[in-house]
Every structure is written in C-alpha cells, then in structure tokens.
Amino acid sequence: MSLTGLKILVVEDDPDLRDLLANFFVLEGAIARQAQNGQIAFEMIGQEPFDFIVTDVRMPGGDGITLIKQTMASFPSPPKIFVCSGFNDLTKAQFLALGAVDVFVKPFSVESLVGTLARAMTKK
Amino acid sequence: MHLVIVVAICAYVFMFCWVGLNSAAVYLTVVTLIANPIVILLKRAQKPKASRLLLVMICNIDLFVCSSFLGHEGNLHFYCLPFLALSLLLFKPDEFRWSILSAALTSATGILVSAKWQAAVNVSLLSQSGFITRFALLNFIGAFLMSATFLFMFLIKIRRHESVIEDLLSRAASKIDLLREANQKIESAHLALVEQKDFLQTIIDASPSIFFVRNSAGVYTHCNLAFEKAFNISRAKLIGSSPQDLFAARDVDLLTKESRFVFETGSSKNLEYLLPTAQGPLWYFLSYFPIKDSSGEVTAVGGIISNIHQEKILRSHHESLFLALEDSAIVAMTDSRGKITFANKKFVEISGFEEHELLGQDHRILNSGFHSKEFFSDLWRTIAATNTWSGEIQNRRKDGSTYWVHTTIAPIKLPGTEEVGYVSIRFDITKQKEAQRTLLHSSKMASLGEMAGGIAHEINTPLAIIVGHAEMAKMRLKNDCHRDDLLVPLKKIETTVDRIAKIVTGLRTFSRNADEDPMVEADLREILESTLELCSEKFKNSGVTLNQNLECDIKVLCRPAQISQVAMNLLNNAFDAISGRDEKWIDISVFKNDQDVAISVTDSGQGIDSKTVSKMMEPFFTTKEPGSGTGLGLSIASGIAKSHGGNLTYDSKCPNTRFTLELPVCHFRDDAGKKIAL
Secondary structure (H helix, E strand, O other), X not given: OOOOOXXXXXXXXXXXXXXXXXXXXXXXXXXEEEEOOHHHHHHHHHHOOOOEEEEEOOOOOOOHHHHHHHHHHHOOOOOEEEEEEOOOOOOHHHHHHHOOOEEEEOXXXXXXXXXXXXXXXXXX | OHHHHHHHHHHHHXXXXXXXXXXXXXXXXXXXXXXXXXXXXXXXXXXXXXXXXXXXXXXHHHHHHHHHOOOOOOOHHHHHHHHHHHHHHHOOHHHHHHHXXXXXXXXXXXXXXXXXXXXXXXXXXXXXXXXXXXXXXXXXXXXXXXXXXXXXXXXXXXXXXXXXXXXXXXXHHHHHHHHHHHHHHHHHHHHHHHHHHHHHHHHHHHOOOEEEEEEOOOOEEEEOHHXXXXXXXXXXXXXXXXXXXXXXXXXXXXXXXXXXHHHHHOOOXXXXXXXXXXOEEEEEEEXXXXXXXXXXXXXXXXXXXXXXXXXXXXXXXXXXXXXXXXXXXXXXXXXXXXXXXEEOHHHHHHHOOOHHHHOOOOHHHHEOOOOOHHHHHHHHHHHHOOOOEEEEEEEEOOOOOXXXXXXXXXXXXXXXXXXXXXXXXXXXXXXXXXHHHHHHHHHHHHHHHHHHHHHHXXXXXXXXXXXXXXXXXXXXXXXXXXXXXXXXXXXXXXXXXXXXXXXXXXXXXXXXXXOOOOOEEEEHHHXXXXXXXXXXXXXXXXXXXXXXXXXXXXXXXXXXXXXXHHHHHHHHHHHHHOOOOOOOEEEEEEEEOOOEEEEEEEEOOOOOOHHHHHHOOOOOOOOOXXXXXXXXXXXXXXXXXXXXXXXXXXXXXOOOEEEEEEEEOOEEEOOOOOEEEO
C-alpha cells in the first residue's frame, strides 16, 4: 500500500495495459482513473485534480507529448507526469525537458514504476 | 656595151679606110665618136634621159644627113647603119618607141628634104643612077623595115611585158588574196583566241576557288573573280604586282617558298594554310602547279586555292567528337548482318577480346545468357525497322566474367554505299547496377528496419502487460497465499519477457540505418549481447557452439546500431563459413588495453587463402554463390570501423578464421588533464 491517498490518471490506449496499471495502483492504495488518449485525459485533468499522470506516448486521438505540453502550459501546478515510452519516441532527456518527471521504456517492470511513484509521493 | 662601142669604132675605121675621107663623113664620124662616149657616160652617170636625148639627136642627125645625101655618095648610108644599130641597141625596150618614132620622122624629113633638093637641082629620084637611088631606097626601106621590126618587137615585148605584168599583177592579186585570206584567218584565229580567253576567264571566274598565275618574276599575271573578292583587290591592281605588295611578310614567305619549289622541281605542291582574307583568317587548300612551255621549262606557277574552312572546322569538330567518344564510350560498328566491322579501344579493354577476335564476329560472343531469346529478337526487330534501340545488357567477357552496359544501337548508312549498318555506343554500368542492387538491398533492409521498429513497438506493450501481470501475481501470492513454488514460474515469465525484449531491441537496432546516429557512450556488452540474442537460436539449431567472453565492462563512443551490424556481419559470415564442417564453433571475445578495445569473432574454419584475403574487403567481392549475399558486408563493416576511428582486420596468424574489430576506447581527461579510460 505504498500509494495510499494518491489520485492517478492512467493514459494508455491499450485497454489491457491500462487496466493492469490501474489495478496495480489500486492494489497499492491509490485512486486510479483511466483515459484512453491525451485528449480525454486533458479534459479530465481540467475537471478533477490529479496527483500523478502516467501516460503512454503514442495514442490515437491525442499523443502523450501533446498532453505533457498542454498540461504544463495550462495549469500553474500541474500533476507530476510519468511517461511510458516505446523505442521511437523521444529520449529521456527530451521528455524531462518537456516537464516529465521520469521515463520508463516498455517493457518495464511495473514494480519499479510503483516504486518510483511512491518515492515521488514522499517528495511532495 | 663596151664591146659594141669597140665594134662600132672598128667599123668606122674600116669604113674610113674603104671610103676615104669625105667632109661630111668626117664630120659625122667625129661627132659620132665624140658623142657616143658621152652618151655612155651620161648613162653611167644615171642620167638616162639626157643620154637618150643625145643619142636620139645623133641618130637623127646621122639619118638626116644620110637621107639628104640620097642622091650622092650612097655609101654614106653605110655609116648610119651601124650607128643606127648601135643607138638602137643602147636604147631600152620601152624607149624604142621614141627612138623609132624619131628615126622615122627624121628619115621622112631627110627624104623630103632630099626630094626637095633633088627637085631643086632637077634631079629625079629615079633618074639618078639606078643603083644609088635603089640603094638609097632600099636603105630607106631597110630603115623602115628595121624600125617596123623594132616597133613590132617592141610591141611584142610590150605585150609580153604586159602579160608579164598581168601575170605579175594576177600573181600579186592572188598573193594579195592569199594575204587577205591569211589575214582573215589570223583575224578569225585572233577572235577565236579572244573568245577562248574570255571563255576560260568566264569559267575560272565562275569557280568559287581562287585561281592565279605567277610568272618566274613572282608577278601575278592572271587571276579570277574569287581572288579579287577574297582579298578585296581589283584585278587591275593585282596583275603586275607581287605577293609582297599584297600580303603580310610571314604569309609571303610561305607562299613564295611553295611556288619556288614548283619552279625548281617542276612538280605540283599541295598544302593547307590559314590565309588572312577580308572575312578574317580562313583555312584554304592551296594547290600549286607548274605551267610549262613546249620545251618543258617551267615558265609560270598556277595556283588553285579552295576554301576548306567549313570542312576543316567540321572535320576537326568530328575528330574531337570521335576522340571524346573513343575515350568515354565503348563503340562498335557492324554491317547489316550484325558482324562487327569496328571495335574501339574501350570495347577491346572491357570485353577481354583482342580486336581481331572481335572483327567479323557478331555479338553472340558476348552473350552472357542473362537475357532471353525474346529480348534479343525484340532488339533486332527494332533496329531492323530502322529504329534506335536503347537498353541495359549484361555481356560476358572472354574470361567468362560479366559486366553490364547501357547500350544504344542505331542504324546508319555505311559511308560510300547504300547499305545499312549499325553503330552501338555502350557505357559500362556495372558499378551502377551493383549500386542499384545495394540500394535495393539497403532499402529493403531499411523498410525491414522500419517494420522491425513498428513490430517492436507493437510487441513492447503486450510484453509490458505480461510482465505486469506476472508481477501482480507475484505480489498477490506474497500477500495472500503462501505459494512460493509459483514464484519460480512467474520469475521465469519475467526473464523470458526480458529476453524477448532484447531480441526485439537487437533486431531493431541492427536494421536501422544508423549512419547519421550521434556517437554515444554505450556499453559494449549490452550491444553485443542484444546482437547475440538474434543469432543464438540459429546457432543452437545448427549445432554451432557459441563461446562468449564479454566480461569486460567497457564503454565505447560509438553508434550502437552500427557496432551491432558489424558484429552481426562477422557472426553470420562465421556461421556460413563453417556450415559444412564437422567442427562448428564460434567464439566472440572482447579484449581491452589502454588504447582500444578489440572484439574478435573466431570460427572453427581453417583460415582464408591469401588471394581472397587481399580482395575480401572490396565491395561486391564474395566467395558465395550469386544471389546469396551482396559481397558488401565486410566492406561496409570495414567502413563502419574506420568511421569510428578503428579498424577491421583479419588475423592471418590465427590457425582458425578470426576477424577483429578494433575501436578506440572512450577517453575522459581527469582534473589533472590526464587521459583516463572509462
């Protein structure tokens, strides 16, 4: 239960992975919401406060990069963004420059992702 | 004439002796004797009229006296006869008239006087002594007869003279006619000559070539219109002047040298020369020829100069074009049946045949077997229909190797005949063809890489899901049930996913076109391990033992994708090389020293022969069957090594086959400025 009290938005177009991540977060005590692309996610961010956003990069209907940019630009204190990327996406440095907190390259260990989220929570 | 005078004098002397002295006779004789020489002298002194006159006077006096003494001393008449004869002989034929006329007149007067005198003394003519009167009469008649005879002779002579004159006149007339005829002939000949001269001049004026004649003094005697026009000199000015007056000294020297040659040797001379004309310097063909007289002596030099400027320009243009063509293209010409009639140097070079081996053959000797029968029959159909065919053909050299040419075959008219032949111009495109194949190969590889990239992406997400679920299961097991035995298979799932991920990464990395990647610090072991993942199954399935010595922790500044490609190439080569062997192993090891790191791939083969070693790094060189392998792997690998500042070498000292990729190690400088390896 390392993520208790957190509200996390999972942005991922693959439903299985989305579900998996969300369930993992819930198992760890967090509240998880799901969005299937960046567009929907952005709307949700506007409506509810989130602590973390865990987002994929390539999604039909709004990619992760745009989401990061929009979020960083539109909110004075945006939620922390963690990126789950494939090979062809930007380098870690580039994501961090955009405003992401950390990058995980697929396939990654979900446990390590959870660990990172937990550590980020304490930093708040 | 002197003889006559002597005879007369003798006659007189005789008569003196015979007749005796008589007053009248004496006077007569003396006068005659004195007068005759004077006559002759006068004649001699070119005073014929005066001498004639004197003679006539004397004669008449004699006659008169003689006639008046008819009745008396008859023998006086004897005196006058010789004298008369003499005087008459002295006269010219045409003067006979006068003398005879005067003689006749004088005789008549004498007779009349005598008759009158006779009548006065009353003595009749006939009454006197018959002998004397008759004698006198006879004398008289004789004198008349002589006169008549002379007159007659004179007339005849005149007639003869006349006829002679006529004859002469007619002869003269005929001569004059002849002369006139001759004159006419001369005139007409002259006219004809003038006509011919004009005719010739017209002809040479009509010629576009320049024509002139120079005599032995070097002076122009003839020229034509073309000459005038070319050098802008009128004929009047030209005829009579020398080349020195008209042309530049440099040209004069040459031109007179040539004409001197012709003069001296009597033979013609031809040459080409750049003449300065009114239109600028133009090329002319100069032909000098000797003009000889009837004895064979050269009296003048003729010159015909033709403008060959266009032809020369065209010729040199053609020559340059041909030379350029010769140097750059493979040129062949064939007759209408396709037998080679001309093969240029490049053709001989590239085909490996000697020129004599090509001539007379048709292109079947170059047939590589690559193209179908239909290909060639289509070619023949096209050019037989007088169209140009263009395309790429693979030909075979004499030694059996092949080469590609881009060929253009065009039908042409063979010079001098109506026959059709063919000219083919070819360019060696073997390299381009290989490059094409490489490009195709690379683009295939690139699209493969792209595909791999897409696949990788697609695979990664499901892999993440598998891992996630395995981890979740692990978590649940830990918390809820205590089924530790299930942890093992779950762990296995995790590691297997890891393996799959490495394969996908290796594949993707390998297939990318990494030329423009930035050089990054990368862990060599990671690169090699992911590359090995791609081959390990293949090796295991073929019974190839793989030995790895990758324990060093080394970072290199490199393009990981390219290092992966090199490693892949070496591994594949090794694999192919030992495929038929009994002993099959491949060893990949990494050695490091301060300067660089060496990655060696060794296979169980027995090494490579030196001939192949010298060629194997060349692009397109392969010992494999055509179609399996481009022959580019090692050359590309070598290039990658070089672009990393390293080297790809073959270790000939190793008993097995070993290739080594050397790369410089990543260097940083520490604070003291000393290089430290990473």
